[in-house]
Amino acid sequence: MPIEEKGASADRHSAGQSAASAAHLSYVLGFDGGQTGTTCLLAGSDGAILGRGVGGGLVHLARPDGQQRMRSALCEAVASAWQMAGLPPQRCAAVYLGLTGVENGTPEAAMAEQIAGELIEADIITAANDATSALAGALLGKPGVVVIAGTGAIALGGDETGRQVFSGGWGWLLGDEGSASYLGRRGVLAALRAWDGRDPPTQLLPLLREHFHLDDFYGLKRIIYGSTLEAPLFADLAPLVVKAAQEEDAVAQQIVTEAAYELALVASAVINRLSFGGDSVPVAPLGGVFRAGDLVLRPFRRRLCRLQPRARIVAPILPAACGSVLLALRACGALTETTIARLVSDAWQRGWAHVE
């Protein structure tokens, strides 16, 4: 299945690579499973990206519907990836799954590997936390730290020795400080605290009232406690908080600033617990919360520089799904400077290099 190569740099690679690798070309799959959706990338063992598919979002595997949701999401994503590549599903050399709520080496990882094994034929299947894939994608497997602030929030770092540690990422009820769900929940709390006379007035009150079509705020209890409780319930409200902060609402600005400080704190905690040589430690911010731009980035940078003078904020290179491809290539012994270069080039050309 030929893919059209449009860029000069890709042409250069493919010219050198195709003859050598075509005979042994095998496939790898890289997954990025988050709370709002799951992405699957299909690549050749030469690093060429061949197809991309998407599926539903995941919830913790301990939830009654957790396993079924994962099964559906992976199935949908992998089927559409093969389809886009114009290939029939076939045995893969390696599959790497970066999945939210799945910690490396836990029973959840084993369960995710088993679920994937029932859906996909492969020599090697590895499941780990989605942050592991994000780190691999953002820094192309090099030492450093990613701070991911999407629906949830976590920092993960890896040093020269290969050791990885995380901070944050305990889910919306136990932390995820700095995430969209944190922003949204803090926004609701601040509005209610203003409404009942505890805190200063805030634009969040009319914004939430409008968003939920509320006559009174008792209605909010009805909505929240009548819902299936999941992180996106509050994460969906984060844009209201960002909007209020952009419109100079002091209460909302305070919430956003504290979120940024929390994100600097997880990055710093990770750096403290690893050994980085060199003058600087690259820290790549990822996830929808950082799309608020300077509103978040400025206090994040300020606090991080104070906590960790060696930290250097860098733009992430590839998204987590590409990171999973990279880790799958490594798992089957196909990771080289050449395959990495091909992966980067293909991801950019096909428009899949965008890191949220």
Next chain:
Amino acid sequence: MPIEEKGASADRHSAGQSAASAAHLSYVLGFDGGQTGTTCLLAGSDGAILGRGVGGGLVHLARPDGQQRMRSALCEAVASAWQMAGLPPQRCAAVYLGLTGVENGTPEAAMAEQIAGELIEADIITAANDATSALAGALLGKPGVVVIAGTGAIALGGDETGRQVFSGGWGWLLGDEGSASYLGRRGVLAALRAWDGRDPPTQLLPLLREHFHLDDFYGLKRIIYGSTLEAPLFADLAPLVVKAAQEEDAVAQQIVTEAAYELALVASAVINRLSFGGDSVPVAPLGGVFRAGDLVLRPFRRRLCRLQPRARIVAPILPAACGSVLLALRACGALTETTIARLVSDAWQRGWAHVE
């Protein structure tokens, strides 16, 4: 249904009362429905308490099982109250239900009244928030404020004009700052923040590990996210935080102090929004969190005095179930100084005057 009168003061009342009221004696029921259990008191229209029953805990009526849980809890509590009184269930003059999650004048209140009406025959049925009953019981219907810190947390005040306002009490996901669920959740957060390197070490880590029989803290995610999410999940952990604070753990002490400050803040917000004449405003603390004693009371008093110099902390006189009886007596026109005195005296003699 004769009840034994043991105290001299009760004898004094009953001597004067029995002849006058026996001919017209009718019954009232007062309910206190909380997240951990429901109490029903059966009283005569002369204020004598005749029986007491208990039922299950309540969840918000918007929850799929909310209505059924309320039906079971009320049914169980009222049946056992009649039984203890040695009376067959019969028509009542008034029923007052103070129920968690049921705000005065909302659709939830109407729904609770309807559910009660299907179970109990009565001339008047009124449902309102349990804080309304707690206020009536704690101050015997006089102006002032109650601060309730149980599974949830709320302050409710009523002034000389009869106007009532509340602050806090938005449930465990939207606030309830200072409650047992707040203490427990903050304790878990602090432990995880210490574990992943963000915050200082704390005794909460070994305490939680032991409590949940955890090998690693990933297990906590499994427990929390695999559970039916309700306030008691975290409220059950509050004693661990109190214990750690009593053993001088600085992190736990900070959490308890902040909880106490939050409780002072809801009380203050209520006082700000009402008009109290006189030199002082009585504020009665209630609920299990205050059982931690000086650990909570000292910072609560300190902060409240700074925010509201007129506030005077007083011991609550009767519990919320007695407050509901008082409000039921008022609803059927039977509330007098004499019936109040009888209610107080009976509650004390029968050992039901204990306010948590």
